[in-house]
Amino acid sequence: MxxxxxxxVDDGIALITLNRPERLNALSYGLIDRLMAALDRIEGDAGVRAVVLTGAGERAFSAGADIHEFSDSVEQGAAVAVRDFVRRGQTMTARLEAFKKPVIAAVNGIAFGGGCEIIEAVHLAVASDRxxxxxxxxxxxxxxxxxxxxxxxxxxxxxxxxxLLLTGDPFxxxxxxxxxxxxxxxxHDQLLQAARELAGRIIRHSSGSVGSTITAxxxxxxMPIAEGLLVESEQFAALVGSRDLAEGLAAWKERRPAKYVGA
Known part of the structure; x- marks a missing residue:
């Protein structure tokens, strides 16, 4: 199969490709589970500092959920459909949204339904003119x-x-x-290059500060802004005493480029 x-993975950037081009990269349960496993694999890998997510083929990023598979779950009732479909999809988008390393979608074609929801969840996105x-x-x-x-x-x-939600019209x-x-x-022919260039402009900085910024x-x-400011303060406090913060401050004082670990 x-x-x-x-x-x-190349130069600190993980390229994840949704690989069902014959089905316009529809989000089957198996694909979502494998995507989650790939995120688990690279999350703790210090050699990966950013992620570019794209679709295989020339036609689609992802046309959305696998309707045939989803329909089978619906036929089994609300409890099964919510467990197998809704929770799986919401867990995927929440995981992408909260991922500590920047995730950049490279949208190479159709992005409908669940495919569009992935783009809504990731941190940044570059789209092909197609x-x-x-x-x-x-x-x-x-x-x-x-x-x-x-x-x-x-x-x-x-x-x-x-x-957009109520008309369903393409845009x-x-x-x-x-x-x-x-x-x-x-x-279109510059898409992956542009996504990697954007990732490169991020990973030149401290991985700790990048992750803390994403989390905050x-x-x-x-949250209400008062609570959000507390999160911002907590994220900063967690970096106090870190090698990267010390290096960043020292580099500024010495008027030189910072030399972060892994950058």
């Missing part, structure tokens, strides 16, 4: 279930988010950029 997830986005769950008679009802309105604003990579779903749009932002967005 074809491996549903491909993982390659990408196409949609929230088509409404056409199936259901809302998004991998976090789309919560993250998209937070990114785009309530009214713009609801328009361009330029619109995705304008509403904050992706950071930039690049020519991710947790703080779902």
């Amino acid at each position: 074809t491996e549903p997830i491909l993982l390659a 990408a196409l986005f949609a929230k088509p769950e409404i056409k199936l008679g259901m809302p998004p279930t991998f976090g789309g009802t919560q993250r998209l309105p937070r990114l785009a604003g309530r009214k713009r988010g609801l328009e 361009s990579p330029e619109h995705a950029r304008d509403i904050g779903l992706v950071n930039r749009v690049v020519p 932002v991710t947790r703080g967005l779902n």
